[in-house]
Amino acid sequence: MAIIALGGCKAKKAASDGAEVPAGANGAEAIEIPVAVPEKPVGGPSAGVIPKAVVYKTSKDFFYNVPVMLNDSGTGLASYPDPSDITDAQLPVRLADGFLLDRRGIGVKVAFTSYTYEQYHALGFLPSVDQLMESIIDKYPLIAMYRLPMTLSEAQADTAAVNAIIKGGFKDCTMIFSRPVMVVK
Numbered sequence: 001m002a003i004i005a006l007g008g009c010k011a012k013k014a015a016s017d018g019a020e021v022p023a024g025a026n027g028a029e030a031i032e033i034p035v036a037v038p039e040k041p042v043g044g045p046s047a048g049v050i051p052k053a054v055v056y057k058t059s060k061d062f063f064y065n066v067p068v069m070l071n072d073s074g075t076g077l078a079s080y081p082d083p084s085d086i087t088d089a090q091l092p093v094r095l096a097d098g099f100l101l102d103r104r105g106i107g108v109k110v111a112f113t114s115y116t117y118e119q120y121h122a123l124g125f126l127p128s129v130d131q132l133m134e135s136i137i138d139k140y141p142l143i144a145m146y147r148l149p150m151t152l153s154e155a156q157a158d159t160a161a162v163n164a165i166i167k168g169g170f171k172d173c174t175m176i177f178s179r180p181v182m183v184v185k
Helices: 002-008 117-122 129-135 152-157 159-167
Strands: 011-014 020-023 052-058 065-070 077-079 110-116 136-138 142-151 174-178
Touching (some): 052 152, 052 174, 065 117, 077 129, 110 117, 129 136
Antiparallel strands (some): 052 142, 065 110, 110 136
């Protein structure tokens, strides 16, 4: 890739006979190296796939709380946002039956912190991992999570359709997570 980058940007200098020749480092003559460019896009069959929208429901109202992702054991953080990355535009969208449309990119290992979007954005510094772990108010907040048969932009543009999907029992959706329900008789 470095060769492509270097080969693509060539300066020109005047030769002693008045003709232009490509200039390399320190004014030396540059050599052109042919580079094979693949005909097909790199990245495999899913490279151009647009992810589908995700809706989720939590045990409490964490609408304004900043989500972080826990590692597989739930003892540390797998990912967390920089305060400059948090904006109101990433707040979830309230939907029917207490479901929320995810605009932040959460997953099954989500946990919510005591920081609100506004507080976290205003910090001006990234809290330490220890501070973030201490700020977690619920490590197991999810009740259910579904992948919709539409993209996020489609879901945002037509929340009535999303609400119809929710009311219809998530037909044609993929269940990502559902908390087990215990029935006591």
